Amino acid sequence: MQCQLSAHEDGEHFGLLDDVEYGTALWLRWRGTTAMALVVLADCPVVGPGADGEGCCLFAGHTEQHTWQDTMESTPRSK
Numbered sequence: 110m111q112c113q114l115s116a117h118e119d120g121e122h123f124g125l126l127d128d129v130e131y132g133t134a135l136w137l138r139w140r141g142t143t144a145m146a147l148v149v150l151a152d153c154p155v156v157g158p159g160a161d162g163e164g165c166c167l168f169a170g171h172t173e174q175h176t177w178q179d180t181m182e183s184t185p186r187s188k
């Protein structure tokens with residue numbers, strides 16, 4: 110299982126297991142090599158800018174960047 114979030118140093122990791130139904134998905138959440146948990150999370154509702162904005166493949170309330178930000182190289186990190 111590979112973490113779906115952008116490279117990050119700490120915090121929890123999330124790997125997508127399966128789609129549950131429209132708008133939700135089953136994720137495996139873990140921290141380090143222990144403390145794994147299965148969680149059902151709503152899809153991230155944030156869409157990229159532009160008329161044909163790309164949808165985010167992560168879950169609502171995730172940390173780090175949206176997946177569509179990975180492809181936008183000059184995006185400043187807003188923190």
Ligand SMILES: [Zn+2]
Pocket residue numbers: 112113114117121122123
């Ligand atoms: Zn991670």
Ligand SMILES: [Zn+2]
Pocket residue numbers: 153154155165166167168171174175176
């Ligand atoms: Zn997102």
